[in-house]
Amino acid sequence: MVAVVEDTTPKKIPKVKGIPIVGNSIEMGKNPAAFFAKCYQEYGPVYQVNVFGRKQIVIAGAEAAKFMSTKAGREGLRSKEFWDDFVNHFGASKTLTQIDGEEHRRMRNIMRAGFSREAAEGQYHKIAHFIDDSIARDWKSGEMTGVLEAFQYMIVQVIGELMSGEAPLEYVKDIRINILFLLNTLVARVKPKWYLKSPKFKKASKRVDELGEKTVARFMQHAEDGTLPDNLLGDIMRAHFDDPEFVQKRDLAVLLTGPYVAGLDTVANTVSGAVYGILKTPGVLERVQAEADALYAKGTVTSMDVRNLHYIQACIKESMRLWPVAVGQMRTTTKEIEFEGFKIPADEMLIIGTSVPHFMEEYFTDPMAFDPDRYSEERKEHMKPGAYSPFGRGPHTCLGQNLAEVLMGMLISRLFYRKHLALESPDYVLKTKSFPTPGPAMSFKVKVEGERNPATPLTPEVMENV
Numbered sequence: 001m002v003a004v005v006e007d008t009t010p011k012k013i014p015k016v017k018g019i020p021i022v023g024n025s026i027e028m029g030k031n032p033a034a035f036f037a038k039c040y041q042e043y044g045p046v047y048q049v050n051v052f053g054r055k056q057i058v059i060a061g062a063e064a065a066k067f068m069s070t071k072a073g074r075e076g077l078r079s080k081e082f083w084d085d086f087v088n089h090f091g092a093s094k095t096l097t098q099i100d101g102e103e104h105r106r107m108r109n110i111m112r113a114g115f116s117r118e119a120a121e122g123q124y125h126k127i128a129h130f131i132d133d134s135i136a137r138d139w140k141s142g143e144m145t146g147v148l149e150a151f152q153y154m155i156v157q158v159i160g161e162l163m164s165g166e167a168p169l170e171y172v173k174d175i176r177i178n179i180l181f182l183l184n185t186l187v188a189r190v191k192p193k194w195y196l197k198s199p200k201f202k203k204a205s206k207r208v209d210e211l212g213e214k215t216v217a218r219f220m221q222h223a224e225d226g227t228l229p230d231n232l233l234g235d236i237m238r239a240h241f242d243d244p245e246f247v248q249k250r251d252l253a254v255l256l257t258g259p260y261v262a263g264l265d266t267v268a269n270t271v272s273g274a275v276y277g278i279l280k281t282p283g284v285l286e287r288v289q290a291e292a293d294a295l296y297a298k299g300t301v302t303s304m305d306v307r308n309l310h311y312i313q314a315c316i317k318e319s320m321r322l323w324p325v326a327v328g329q330m331r332t333t334t335k336e337i338e339f340e341g342f343k344i345p346a347d348e349m350l351i352i353g354t355s356v357p358h359f360m361e362e363y364f365t366d367p368m369a370f371d372p373d374r375y376s377e378e379r380k381e382h383m384k385p386g387a388y389s390p391f392g393r394g395p396h397t398c399l400g401q402n403l404a405e406v407l408m409g410m411l412i413s414r415l416f417y418r419k420h421l422a423l424e425s426p427d428y429v430l431k432t433k434s435f436p437t438p439g440p441a442m443s444f445k446v447k448v449e450g451e452r453n454p455a456t457p458l459t460p461e462v463m464e465n466v
């Protein structure tokens with residue numbers, strides 16, 4: 001009998017065909033999610049792309065998503081290098097996204113409560129009030145509203161009030177420009193560094209520094225007065241006083257303004273995509289309105305009520321599937337890793353294409369359709385292992401995930417409860433942008449046709465165990 005010897009020779013990583021000089025940059029820049037998915041179909045789970053001459057390995061698909069949470073993935077991948085330039089730009093020693101291992105676990109523990117769903121507990125009546133405030137300002141009946149920008153203001157108002165007790169609305173544009181330039185040049189590296197010399201960036205950056213300094217001064221004063229609040233920013237300050245070597249003074253500005261970097265574009269893109277899907281897809285709007293009306297008819301809203309908005313939450317999930325804000329995660333290998341028969345050397349900068357399965361028939365029936373029912377108990381398409389990763393995977397998975405879900409539930413339910421909205425025209429097709437975070441384009445507008453329900457305040461929820 002002849003023994004069958006398994007071929008253990010590592011496979012050769014295929015190079016994705018591109019055009020001279022720019023390589024794959026243009027196609028990837030236009031629609032990164034579609035590009036990674038197409039390459040996966042053509043080349044398999046590991047391939048090399050060329051971004052303006054920089055060769056970058058991509059590992060993609062459900063196996064790659066699952067790999068991130070395995071022991072080999074947790075130990076074999078780090079985040080540091082992609083965020084180093086960002087941290088240095090602020091003259092800080094660290095950010096949560098840039099550290100790994102034990103110090104990352106420690107920092108996540110400091111921030112866990114402040115970024116958790118519980119941070120919104122007992123505050124739903126206030127959240128509804130902030131949303132109403134922003135609806136009165138930016139969603140006037142009879143006018144067209146730029147959806148993304150209006151949500152950006154709404155989110156800064158809600159996140160600012162919840163996490164710091166103040167909403168820096170006058171800084172929204174500066175925060176956005178700052179994020180856009182910094183993520184493009186220093187983290188995703190799809191723009192050259194000289195981009196940061198632009199007067200537009202310099203002005204915005206100065207204003208964000210000013211916001212950081214003011215916030216640090218306000219919280220230093222709280223600390224002196226013994227009035228540090230019980231929220232994320234309060235926790236960061238307490239951690240600084242407990243161990244000034246770990247949470248250094250020079251880290252405070254970037255840590256205290258961090259929630260805006262993490263939550264502004266991510267939430268704004270997702271709820272904007274949901275608005276489009278709801279208005280565009282026949283039969284969806286009526287079900288969203290019915291669920292929203294039932295919620296606010298209660299007069300008091302709790303965290304459980306918002307989590308139980310099954311249909312609205314499914315619309316939000318569908319938006320995160322079709323327009324994932326994090327198309328892939330960027331990591332460096334800490335050592336040689338083996339993945340799907342390929343050997344990837346140590347210190348290699350990788351993109352992990354976790355969103356690729358979002359667009360695969362194998363996991364999602366008719367994947368390009370906006371179909372909230374795919375998340376129903378009967379279908380649960382997103383529960384297939386590795387299929388759905390809008391909040392990333394592994395140790396750096398989104399710390400604000402549960403909070404984001406309830407905030408987005410409030411944003412969508414309150415907006416559709418309060419206003420009649422319609423697309424510019426029924427045949428309008430959403431335009432998308434790729435950077436700094438992929439999602440609906442700033443040009444996406446809706447008609448605010450009129451009021452459905454008045455801004456009746458909610459009664460504060462009665463907290464158990466208080």
Ligand code: HEM
Pocket residue numbers: 096097098108115159259260262263264266267270320325326329330390391392393395396397398399400401403404
């Ligand atoms: C639709 C909404 C959101 C989406 C899709 C989203 C997605 C993500 C993803 C994919 C990551 C992982 C990045 C990586 O692994 O490199 C991440 C990290 C993070 N997100 Fe979110 N996010 C959202 C909203 C929020 C909100 C509202 C907050 C808080 C205000 C938040 C806080 C964070 C933090 C602190 C991290 C860093 C975690 C770490 O490095 O350990 N996110 N988010």
